[in-house]
Amino acid sequence: MSSDQVIGIDLGGTAIKLARFNRSGDVLAELQIPTPQPPVPGAVTMALCEAIDQLDPDHLADLVGVGLPGPMDANARVARVCINLSGWDDVPLADWLEPRLQRQVTLANDGNCAVVGEAWLGAAxxxxxxxxxxxxxxxxxxxxxxxxxxxxxxxxxxxxxxxxxxxxxxxxxxxxxxxxxxxxxxxxxxxxxxxxxxxxxxxxxxxxxxxxxxxxxxxxxxxxxxxxxxxxxxxxxxxxxxxxxxxxxxxxxxxxxxxxxxxxxxxxxxxxxxxxALGNGAGRLGAARLALQRLSG
The missing domain is CATH 3.30.420.40 (ATPase, nucleotide binding domain)
Incomplete structure (x- = not known):
């Protein structure tokens, strides 16, 4: 496995936007899928696993950042609440994803991801x-x-x-x-x-x-x-x-x-x-950037 590539995900109420990036923030592959309805945690977790396997079948990226609409815990592993998603209350999403994906995962608020993306390569x-x-x-x-x-x-x-x-x-x-x-x-x-x-x-x-x-x-x-x-x-x-x-x-x-x-x-x-400057791509880019900052050795 290599940390030279990273996956950034922007989880929204209607769509999940994913991309695989290199360390410079260049998009190497991208994918968008509809958010499961209703967007309950279990269904979303399975959809994320399938989408990541589709985006990166050769396991070129072993770091994953996920942006979600709500606050995380201080360790960035638990979605405390997702305000416009049903059934999300203290969901340990990182713990659910890591054994299934065999990749390291960190979580972040989607707005935080967007501002980090814009600060890296955009208008901030x-x-x-x-x-x-x-x-x-x-x-x-x-x-x-x-x-x-x-x-x-x-x-x-x-x-x-x-x-x-x-x-x-x-x-x-x-x-x-x-x-x-x-x-x-x-x-x-x-x-x-x-x-x-x-x-x-x-x-x-x-x-x-x-x-x-x-x-x-x-x-x-x-x-x-x-x-x-x-x-x-x-x-x-x-x-x-x-x-x-x-x-x-x-x-x-x-x-x-x-x-x-x-x-x-x-x-x-x-x-x-x-x-x-980055339109709807800021969130997934920022999620990738946070994964690189938090999870890289």
């Missing part, structure tokens, strides 16, 4: 203080402070999508109410206009004024949440990833405008708010 490279939000089925995220991934007490930080922005807003699977996720996820956008986000983006591209107004409303509310995060972390850069970031041209101006209006100048000095 060269920045010491970064906040990233993933805008998709849920709203996840990750934070880099002083050049290091911020994981907080017991490894459960950061969950920037779960901050409260409206005391009487819709209930969140986290137990919060009116969280940023309830105003910035795909479901939240569809509450504003029950149209597929890609179609809504296409309409805005074509000059549809109603579609443009929906994206502006979305961007303004997202900007309110980001303003709070800027006050807490004073990052050099805020990055927006996940599926909805593909439409960022339609809402980024409103995000920036809202942050500028709400955040005092000293707290946003030098701040830039941009779309991620």
């Amino acid at each position: 490279r060269g920045f010491e203080d970064v906040v990233l939000l993933t805008l998709g089925t849920g709203v996840g995220g990750g934070v880099i402070l002083g050049g290091a991934l911020f994981t907080g007490h017991n490894g459960a930080a950061a969950e920037p999508g779960l901050i409260g922005i409206h005391p009487d807003g819709p209930p969140c699977n986290s137990g919060n109410q009116g969280s940023l996720e309830q105003f910035a996820s795909i479901a939240a956008l569809r509450r504003l206009c029950d149209v597929d986000p890609r179609e809504l983006s296409d309409r805005a591209d074509a000059g549809d004024l109603q579609a443009k107004a929906i994206w502006q409303q979305y961007g303004t509310t997202l900007g309110v949440g980001i303003a709070s995060l800027v006050y807490v972390f004073t990052p050099q850069r805020v990055l927006l990833g996940g599926g909805l970031a593909a439409a960022s041209a339609h809402f980024l101006p409103d995000v920036r405008r809202e942050v500028e209006a709400r955040v005092q100048a000293v707290s946003r000095e030098g701040l830039s708010i941009e779309a991620c």
Whole structure:
């Protein structure tokens, strides 16, 4: 077995994205499979084993990093809870996978994986203080402070999508109410206009004024949440990833405008708010990077 190659996995509610990388972060092979429905831990574990065997039948990689939507334990081996996956509560996924795969496994929050991927080869490279939000089925995220991934007490930080922005807003699977996720996820956008986000983006591209107004409303509310995060972390850069970031041209101006209006100048000095550079590939790349950092000799 060789540690010259590594597998990175991004486990989402609808799809599992896998890739095999070399130590420079180049993609050597990639695969995407649907997430089992319902995405209970046992079914997901078996799907992961089959997909990894398909991606790397010759066992060229003996390190595996898995990004999941929720916090891990401090040792990065147990998924404490996966907020938008059913039945996930203190699941020892690394212990389940390692004997089946005969490879070393480490776990991480998917938002943390995304920010680590962007810091390695994307839009966070060269920045010491970064906040990233993933805008998709849920709203996840990750934070880099002083050049290091911020994981907080017991490894459960950061969950920037779960901050409260409206005391009487819709209930969140986290137990919060009116969280940023309830105003910035795909479901939240569809509450504003029950149209597929890609179609809504296409309409805005074509000059549809109603579609443009929906994206502006979305961007303004997202900007309110980001303003709070800027006050807490004073990052050099805020990055927006996940599926909805593909439409960022339609809402980024409103995000920036809202942050500028709400955040005092000293707290946003030098701040830039941009779309991620790696798209939906950031999570699996970051998972691979964390596996290399944690598991390599």
